[in-house]
Amino acid sequence: MxxxxxxxxxxxxxxxxxxxxxxxxxxxxxxxxxxxxxxxxxxxxxxxxxxxxxxxxxxxxxxxxxxxxxxxxxxxxxxxxxxxxGLAPSNEALRYVANGLQLTITDLVCEVHDTHHPISIGLYYEDQKAEAKARSVGFIDERIPKYLGYFERTLHQNPGGSQHIVGSQLSYVDLSLFQVIEGLCYAFPNAMKGYQDRYHALADLHAVVRERPRIAAYLASPRRLAFSEDGIFRHYPELDAGN
The missing domain is CATH 3.40.30.10 (Glutaredoxin)
Structure with missing residues (x-):
């Protein structure tokens, strides 16, 4: 079924x-x-x-x-x-590590959402633009480096190797980190420019996931919807770095 x-x-x-x-x-x-x-x-x-x-x-x-x-x-x-x-670590203890990492990604996604809706989800973005700009400055300057730095360190500290975030095989958390990088690059292209030089392991992970045959096929298919200003990751140029 x-x-x-x-x-x-x-x-x-x-x-x-x-x-x-x-x-x-x-x-x-x-x-x-x-x-x-x-x-x-x-x-x-x-x-x-x-x-x-x-x-x-x-x-x-x-x-x-x-x-x-x-x-x-x-x-x-x-x-x-x-x-x-087949996307969970075989070690049961590591499954809880993976879940903790995924919950941290959940926190990050919530903060991304709050950059364009910092006051109320019931208000349009246009009703809270000044507050969204202030929230985005803090998110770009403080929170993106904090989150990506954490995931970069975790990759380097993984006993299974820095090719994956937990264990020695691809897990669902690797796939979620791919989506995080995709979304941040869409929403904040200026802020994310050159991120590969600051977060080598994350950039390598992103590239490897993108090239996996089934993921590549999915990304090229109509099933993969484009990012838009109706989703979590939204590109409002005025909220990006340098604007």
């Missing part, structure tokens, strides 16, 4: 972290909201959000349905999926 991934249509968003794992594994999955088959489409997602699925429900997408199991939140979904997809 195919995995069912539920996420908003038309944007990469947080659902993209799950898609990358499913695509790399060659897993059989359905992006439910994008399909117009009976029982699918936006109404199928809203039905679960509104009425739940015994014995649990989800507050917001993304969430994943595997038979009768419903799993919500990106890090939780990936923690559940990764052993099934």
């Amino acid at each position: 195919a995995y069912q991934l539920y996420y908003w249509n038309g944007i990469q968003g947080r659902g993209e972290f799950v898609r990358l794992a499913l695509e790399e594994a060659g897993a059989d999955y359905v992006d439910v909201v994008r399909h117009e088959q009976p029982g699918m489409g936006p109404d199928a997602m809203l039905e679960i959000l509104d009425h739940g699925l015994n014995p649990t429900t989800a507050f917001a997408p993304p969430f994943l349905k595997d038979g009768d199991v419903l799993v919500s939140h990106v890090a939780n979904i990936l923690f559940y999926l990764s052993p099934k997809l």
Whole structure:
């Protein structure tokens, strides 16, 4: 039975972290909201959000349905999926390390979102531009170096080798870091210019993931939606460094 991934249509968003794992594994999955088959489409997602699925429900997408199991939140979904997809460290203790790294990525993604919505998610970006500019300055000057520096150090300190963030084989966290670099380069191209010289291991990891056959095929396919100003990573030139 195919995995069912539920996420908003038309944007990469947080659902993209799950898609990358499913695509790399060659897993059989359905992006439910994008399909117009009976029982699918936006109404199928809203039905679960509104009425739940015994014995649990989800507050917001993304969430994943595997038979009768419903799993919500990106890090939780990936923690559940990764052993099934062959994207988890074989050592059980390292699986918790991987989960901690993924949760740190979750924190980073939240901070990226807050650069363009620093006051309220209920307001348009245009209603909070001055505050967004102030938030972005701090994010670029302080938070990007803090996060990327942490991941760079973790790569170098990995006993399994700096080719991967945890263990000696590709994991879902490597795929998520690829998406983080992709998103930051889209949203803040000036701030990220020359990042390869500052974060060699991260840049190498990004390049290796991009060239993996299934990932390369996915990136070239219509399934990979483009970044846009409706998603998490948004490019507003006035929020980038030097503007």
